[in-house]
Amino acid sequence: MMPEAAEREFDVVVIGAGAVGENVADRVTQGGLTAVLVEAELVGGECSYWACMPSKALLRPGTALHGAQTTPGAKEAVTRTLDAAAVLERRNYFTSNWQDDSQVSWVKDTGIDLVRGHAWLTGPKAVEVAGLDGTQHLLRARHAVVLATGSTPNTPPIEGLQDVQVWGTREATSAGEVPERLTVLGGGVAGVELAQAFARLGSSVTLVARSGLLGNFPEEAAALVAAGLRADGVELRLNTTTDRISENNDGTLTVGLGDGTAVTSEKVLVSTGRHPALEGLGLESVGFEPDGSGHLSLSTDASGLVREAPGDEPWLYAVGDAAGKNLFTHQGKYEARATGDAITARAKGELTGTPDAWTRYAQTANQHAVPSVVFTDPEWPALGAPLRRPGGTGTTHRPWNCSSRWPGPPFTRRTTKGGRRRWLMRTARSSSARHLPVRTWRNCCTRPPLPSWARCRWTGSGMPSPPTPHSARCGSACWRSMACELFELTSQFG
Numbered sequence: 320m321m322p323e324a325a326e327r328e329f330d331v332v333v334i335g336a337g338a339v340g341e342n343v344a345d346r347v348t349q350g351g352l353t354a355v356l357v358e359a360e361l362v363g364g365e366c367s368y369w370a371c372m373p374s375k376a377l378l379r380p381g382t383a384l385h386g387a388q389t390t391p392g393a394k395e396a397v398t399r400t401l402d403a404a405a406v407l408e409r410r411n412y413f414t415s416n417w418q419d420d421s422q423v424s425w426v427k428d429t430g431i432d433l434v435r436g437h438a439w440l441t442g443p444k445a446v447e448v449a450g451l452d453g454t455q456h457l458l459r460a461r462h463a464v465v466l467a468t469g470s471t472p473n474t475p476p477i478e479g480l481q482d483v484q485v486w487g488t489r490e491a492t493s494a495g496e497v498p499e500r501l502t503v504l505g506g507g508v509a510g511v512e513l514a515q516a517f518a519r520l521g522s523s524v525t526l527v528a529r530s531g532l533l534g535n536f537p538e539e540a541a542a543l544v545a546a547g548l549r550a551d552g553v554e555l556r557l558n559t560t561t562d563r564i565s566e567n568n569d570g571t572l573t574v575g576l577g578d579g580t581a582v583t584s585e586k587v588l589v590s591t592g593r594h595p596a597l598e599g600l601g602l603e604s605v606g607f608e609p610d611g612s613g614h615l616s617l618s619t620d621a622s623g624l625v626r627e628a629p630g631d632e633p634w635l636y637a638v639g640d641a642a643g644k645n646l647f648t649h650q651g652k653y654e655a656r657a658t659g660d661a662i663t664a665r666a667k668g669e670l671t672g673t674p675d676a677w678t679r680y681a682q683t684a685n686q687h688a689v690p691s692v693v694f695t696d697p698e699w700p701a702l703g704a705p706l707r708r709p710g711g712t713g714t715t716h717r718p719w720n721c722s723s724r725w726p727g728p729p730f731t732r733r734t735t736k737g738g739r740r741r742w743l744m745r746t747a748r749s750s751s752a753r754h755l756p757v758r759t760w761r762n763c764c765t766r767p768p769l770p771s772w773a774r775c776r777w778t779g780s781g782m783p784s785p786p787t788p789h790s791a792r793c794g795s796a797c798w799r800s801m802a803c804e805l806f807e808l809t810s811q812f813g
């Protein structure tokens with residue numbers, strides 16, 4: 320017999336305790352509302368355990384070694400290759416061995432309730448949860464339900480794919496050993512980063528991409544990254560379709576390609592994009608239906624509000640990957656701050672209708688100033704809406720070559736590899752420059768001179784072990800240099 324469901328009421332119910340869900344719950348709690356987070360897996364979500372953190376932890380040792388190997392004076396001291404076991408061990412450290420205790424402590428210390436279980440909507444402002452411990456919960460929201468459920472990998476139409484065991488990005492970033500041969504399907508950011516990480520760990524890597532690499536980036540980015548991959552021995556099979564996949568008697572997998580050739584390897588990583596994780600969330604109970612491809616999608620306004628949701632007052636929001644706008648942690652957290660503040664303001668009667676652009680309740684920078692980095696070696700940082708995104712804004716961009724007042728290790732590292740420092744800025748000068756969604760690392764931003772309007776602080780709330788700066792832990796110095804330059808640029812533009 321099903322145990323009786325415990326019914327509780329909160330101001331805000333947040334489904335999904337990834338980096339973004341945590342941030343919304345934090346924001347509304349800071350605004351004086353009560354909030355509950357519902358999480359089906361690990362508090363901290365994809366970024367902490369299977370995406371940003373482990374992938375960057377896998378990349379960093381190879382980048383450091385390569386930097387030394389290409390620096391006269393240092394290269395003479397480098398006589399060995401990467402210690403793969405030590406790299407995987409270091410990766411385990413960054414994922415806290417897939418234990419979320421520290422993030423759970425943070426949630427509790429912040430005054431947010433946590434329910435571990437799988438949640439779905441049963442009607443407006445009503446959420447049911449099947450607890451991981453077998454309990455049932457009914458959660459009622461006085462003001463808002465926020466969907467922060469992340470994204471799900473796409474399954475490409477490849478014959479035989481359902482019959483074999485392949486890696487997704489989760490299996491790659493949490494791998495316990497380095498395969499002798501690895502075939503990567505997909506030339507997006509995750510595909511190129513993981514191809515390079517495993518090539519430098521010793522795998523013989525073939526990357527197959529239906530079109531070119533990095534379709535949302537300028538061609539020179541793709542060319543630079545391709546050259547870096549080839550230098551690491553990655554075989555690139557571009558503009559090539561994957562038709563079928565099958566398992567051989569020895570357990571290896573053979574991928575049949577559209578050009579009639581085949582690639583055999585111990586592991587195949589499928590990294591062909593992601594879509595919002597909205598299935599199984601009971602959205603049908605409030606009137607939403609899947610599209611022709613079977614996927615649900617939600618249209619949100621600048622505050623993250625799903626306007627089509629039934630009811631007289633606004634109550635349903637989607638943020639982060641679930642909203643399907645910009646699938647980055649920092650951008651999702653930016654959305655979370657705006658949405659959290661909008662929910663709080665609406666609850667207090669301080670906000671009605673759609674918020675004005677560039678107010679604290681609007682995610683305006685999503686259209687104008689999305690910073691991102693391809694963390695390969697060489698790295699490719701970019702700022703602005705992606706250039707070739709289907710259905711993109713079509714905004715005119717021009718390259719912006721910067722010099723920096725703060726030369727440091729990332730710069731020298733990139734110049735040794737022939738990398739370049741180029742930003743893609745909107746051509747039009749506008750007030751948007753004042754509002755770039757940059758809340759970045761403390762150790763960067765405390766450096767003078769900073770514009771007086773810069774509201775800058777560390778966003779480490781969702782990170783496992785403050786106060787160690789995330790950038791240093793991941794070795795992603797690029798973030799720091801990028802943030803510094805954004806301030807430099809915005810002070811010039813503003």
Ligand SMILES: Cc1cc2nc3c(=O)[nH]c(=O)nc-3n(C[C@H](O)[C@H](O)[C@H](O)COP(=O)(O)OP(=O)(O)OC[C@H]3O[C@@H](n4cnc5c(N)ncnc54)[C@H](O)[C@@H]3O)c2cc1C
Pocket residue numbers: 334335336337338339340357358359360361362363364365366367369370371372374375436437438439467468469470488492509596599600638639640641645646647648649650651694
């Ligand atoms: C390999 C890889 C590398 C990446 N590297 C970077 C990077 O370097 N920098 C960057 O900015 N971004 C990176 N990203 C993207 C980044 O990981 C995502 O944008 C980010 O994790 C999205 O956060 P989120 O909170 O929206 O979703 P998630 O982190 O996916 O969190 C969603 C949470 O909701 C939970 N959930 C889902 N459904 C339910 C339900 N019904 N009930 C209860 N709980 C539920 C899930 O268990 C999950 O914990 C990377 C992605 C990948 C795949």
